[in-house]
Amino acid sequence: MSFLAEKLRRQTSELADLLTRRINDLKDKDGLASLIKNLSKSRTKTSFFEPGDYYAVGIDGSMDYDxxxxxxxxxxxxxxxxxxxxVNDEIKFYLDEVFRDRRLMASTSVPxxxxxxxxxxxxxxSTEYDLTRTAERIPYSLMTMxxxxxxxxAADEDDVKLILLDRPIHGTYGPVSRDLRLLLKRKKSVLFEMNTSHGPTSYLDFSLAFILGSGKxxxxPRGRYLPFAAVHRLLKVGECSFKELIEDLGISERVGRSMLKNLLKMHRDSGGRLFAEDFNPEDENPTLKIDGQVKNYWVRVKETSLLIVNRIFGSYEHPLMLSDDSWLTVFDLNAVNVMLIQMLREKVIDGKLLVVGIAKDTSASDYVRAVIPYARHDGLIPKDEKPPNLxxxxxxxxxxxxxNSHLFDAPWRTISYDACFTTLVEGGDETPLRAARQRIVMERQFVKAYFQLREFKSDLGVRSPTFLYDRFYIPNVDDKFHAEIMAVEGRKKIKISPYWEGEGENPLDTFILRLLSxxxxxxxxEAMGHNQLLYLADKAVKNEVKMIRGLLRGVADLELGGLSRRQKIFTIARRFRDIRREVEGARERAVMEEK
Known part of the structure; x- marks a missing residue:
C-alpha cells in the first residue's frame, strides 16, 4: 500500500509541475491584448435598446427519470x-424584486x-448496457423543448427585451440538428403529413425550414447550401431564369449547372412539390418557378411544431404515443427543437429582442484551435505569438x-466570432482555416464570445469563473463585422464570409457585457460572475424535480399494482430483484416473529 501511495504522490507531483510550467508559459502575454475587450476601455456607450424600463427573463430546466x-x-x-x-445612461437591474413568473412554467411526465x-x-x-444512455436522451430532448x-x-411579451438561457444556443442547435438531418435522410416521420391550416406538412417543408428557417x-451560396440559397431567392421572386439566378447568387455557370441538378433532385425527392413545372437542367436558360404551396412551408412547420409542444406540455394524452403503433421518437422531438430555435431566431432577427445563451461548463476548444490562429493570420496578434499550450x-x-491581470480588467470579454469557427482548425498560408471534419457549417447564424465579470479588489489574480455566451446573428448590427476567408472543405478551396469582430468593437456585444455585469x-x-436569474431558476427546477419524483412513483405504483394483480403478471410487471428482496424481507420477519 505504501508503494502505491508513494507512486501516486510522485505521479501527482509530476502533473502539478507540468501545470505549473503551462501556467508560467502564459505569463506576460501582452500580444494577446487585442483579443480582449475590457468594458472599462470600451469606446462605445451605444445601447441596443431605447432608454426605458424593460424586463429580463432567465429560463432553466431540469429532468429526472425512475x-x-x-x-x-x-x-x-x-x-x-x-x-x-x-436602460438609460447606466443599466440597472432590480435584483431585489426578482420573482418567479407563473406564466413561464412547463412540465410533463412520460411513462x-x-x-x-x-x-x-x-x-x-442497443444492448442492455446502453439502457441508461438511451433512456436519458428522452428527458433531455423534452427538457430542451x-x-x-x-x-x-417570453418573447411574445412586449415588455420582455432580454431572455437568458442556461444553455448555449449554438451548443444546443448542433446536436438537435444532427438528429433532424438523420430524420430527413430517412424521409420518414410522424411529423410529415400532419394537418395544418395551410395543408399537411411534408418532408420538403422540414427540409426547407431546417436551412432557411423563416427565410429572413x-x-x-456554397456547397450543400447552394440549392437552398437558390430556393431562398426563388421564394422572394417567384420565378426567374437560370442566368438571372446565377447572377443573383454570384456563382459561375459551371457551378450553376451543378446546382440545377441538385435542385432537380430536391424536386424529385419531395414528390414533385418544389417546382410548379419540371425543367431540363441541360437547357441553355431554363425557367425555374416555385410551386405556390411551397411559400407556406414555414407556417406549416410552425403550426406542426407548436401542436407537438402543446400536446406534450398541455394535454392529458400520452406525450409520445400517438396510437398503439405510432410514437414520437427522439428524432421527432429534436426536429421540433430545431424549429423552436428557428422560431426564436425569427423573433430576434429584427433587433427588438435579445436572446443570450450562457454555458457554464463548456469543453469547447474552437477559440484556441481556430480563432487565435486566424487572428494571427489577420494581423490582430503578432505573427510570432506562440500558440497556447492548453x-x-x-x-x-x-x-x-x-x-495577466493587468490586461484583463474585469468585466471583460473576448472578441466575438462566428459559431462556424467550431468546425474549423488552423490551415496553411493561403487557406488559413480548414474544416475540422470535412464540413464547415453555415456562417452568420450564431455569434460567440467568452466573458468574465468579477475580480477581487485585494488580489486581482483571484477571479470569478470564465463563461461563454452566444446569441443569434442580427443582420442590421452584425453585417458590419465579417471577413472573407479562404478555407479548405474536403479537398476544395472555398470562400466563407463569417462574422468576425476583429479589431473593431461591436456595440451589441459590449452592450451584452454591460447587461451581464x-x-x-x-x-x-454560486452566482458570482454568473447570473442571478439563472441561479434562481436552476434552484427552483432542481427542487421541483426532487419533490415530484416520489409523488410520480407512488402514482405509478398504485396504477400498476392493480394491473399486476388483475392480470396475474407479477413477475413480468416487476423486476425479479425487487420481488426477491420483498420475499426475503418477509421471510426474515417471519423468522424473527417465531423467535
Missing part, C-alpha cells in the same frame, strides 16, 4: 424568473414501458486572465 415495475418514468420541468431593468423504449429512441440494436418553448412564450436570414478554451482564458450576485458564491 424505473418502476419495468416501466420508466420520465419527468422534466422548466421555469422562468423575471426581473425589471432600466414508458422498457419494452417500448427502443421504439421511441429507434435504437433497436420545455426551455425553448418558455423562451418563445443569410444562406451562404487546448481547453475556458481553462486557457481563466488562467490567462489570472496571470449588472445581473450577477457577488454575495452568493
Amino acid at each position: 424505473e418502476v415495475l419495468e416501466m420508466l418514468l420520465f419527468y422534466v420541468c422548466a421555469t422562468g424568473f423575471r426581473c425589471k431593468f432600466t 414508458l414501458w422498457i419494452e417500448d423504449l427502443y421504439y421511441v429512441t429507434e435504437e433497436s440494436d 420545455a426551455e425553448l418553448y418558455l423562451a418563445l412564450k 436570414g443569410y444562406i451562404p 487546448r481547453h478554451d475556458r481553462a486557457f482564458l481563466t488562467i490567462l486572465s489570472s496571470v 449588472k445581473c450577477d450576485n457577488p454575495e452568493v458564491m
Whole structure:
C-alpha cells in the first residue's frame, strides 16, 4: 500500500509541475491584448435598446427519470424568473424584486414501458448496457423543448427585451440538428403529413425550414447550401431564369449547372412539390418557378411544431404515443427543437429582442484551435505569438486572465466570432482555416464570445469563473463585422464570409457585457460572475424535480399494482430483484416473529 501511495504522490507531483510550467508559459502575454475587450476601455456607450424600463427573463430546466415495475418514468420541468431593468445612461437591474413568473412554467411526465423504449429512441440494436444512455436522451430532448418553448412564450411579451438561457444556443442547435438531418435522410416521420391550416406538412417543408428557417436570414451560396440559397431567392421572386439566378447568387455557370441538378433532385425527392413545372437542367436558360404551396412551408412547420409542444406540455394524452403503433421518437422531438430555435431566431432577427445563451461548463476548444490562429493570420496578434499550450478554451482564458491581470480588467470579454469557427482548425498560408471534419457549417447564424465579470479588489489574480455566451446573428448590427476567408472543405478551396469582430468593437456585444455585469450576485458564491436569474431558476427546477419524483412513483405504483394483480403478471410487471428482496424481507420477519 505504501508503494502505491508513494507512486501516486510522485505521479501527482509530476502533473502539478507540468501545470505549473503551462501556467508560467502564459505569463506576460501582452500580444494577446487585442483579443480582449475590457468594458472599462470600451469606446462605445451605444445601447441596443431605447432608454426605458424593460424586463429580463432567465429560463432553466431540469429532468429526472425512475424505473418502476419495468416501466420508466420520465419527468422534466422548466421555469422562468423575471426581473425589471432600466436602460438609460447606466443599466440597472432590480435584483431585489426578482420573482418567479407563473406564466413561464412547463412540465410533463412520460411513462414508458422498457419494452417500448427502443421504439421511441429507434435504437433497436442497443444492448442492455446502453439502457441508461438511451433512456436519458428522452428527458433531455423534452427538457430542451420545455426551455425553448418558455423562451418563445417570453418573447411574445412586449415588455420582455432580454431572455437568458442556461444553455448555449449554438451548443444546443448542433446536436438537435444532427438528429433532424438523420430524420430527413430517412424521409420518414410522424411529423410529415400532419394537418395544418395551410395543408399537411411534408418532408420538403422540414427540409426547407431546417436551412432557411423563416427565410429572413443569410444562406451562404456554397456547397450543400447552394440549392437552398437558390430556393431562398426563388421564394422572394417567384420565378426567374437560370442566368438571372446565377447572377443573383454570384456563382459561375459551371457551378450553376451543378446546382440545377441538385435542385432537380430536391424536386424529385419531395414528390414533385418544389417546382410548379419540371425543367431540363441541360437547357441553355431554363425557367425555374416555385410551386405556390411551397411559400407556406414555414407556417406549416410552425403550426406542426407548436401542436407537438402543446400536446406534450398541455394535454392529458400520452406525450409520445400517438396510437398503439405510432410514437414520437427522439428524432421527432429534436426536429421540433430545431424549429423552436428557428422560431426564436425569427423573433430576434429584427433587433427588438435579445436572446443570450450562457454555458457554464463548456469543453469547447474552437477559440484556441481556430480563432487565435486566424487572428494571427489577420494581423490582430503578432505573427510570432506562440500558440497556447492548453487546448481547453475556458481553462486557457481563466488562467490567462489570472496571470495577466493587468490586461484583463474585469468585466471583460473576448472578441466575438462566428459559431462556424467550431468546425474549423488552423490551415496553411493561403487557406488559413480548414474544416475540422470535412464540413464547415453555415456562417452568420450564431455569434460567440467568452466573458468574465468579477475580480477581487485585494488580489486581482483571484477571479470569478470564465463563461461563454452566444446569441443569434442580427443582420442590421452584425453585417458590419465579417471577413472573407479562404478555407479548405474536403479537398476544395472555398470562400466563407463569417462574422468576425476583429479589431473593431461591436456595440451589441459590449452592450451584452454591460447587461451581464449588472445581473450577477457577488454575495452568493454560486452566482458570482454568473447570473442571478439563472441561479434562481436552476434552484427552483432542481427542487421541483426532487419533490415530484416520489409523488410520480407512488402514482405509478398504485396504477400498476392493480394491473399486476388483475392480470396475474407479477413477475413480468416487476423486476425479479425487487420481488426477491420483498420475499426475503418477509421471510426474515417471519423468522424473527417465531423467535
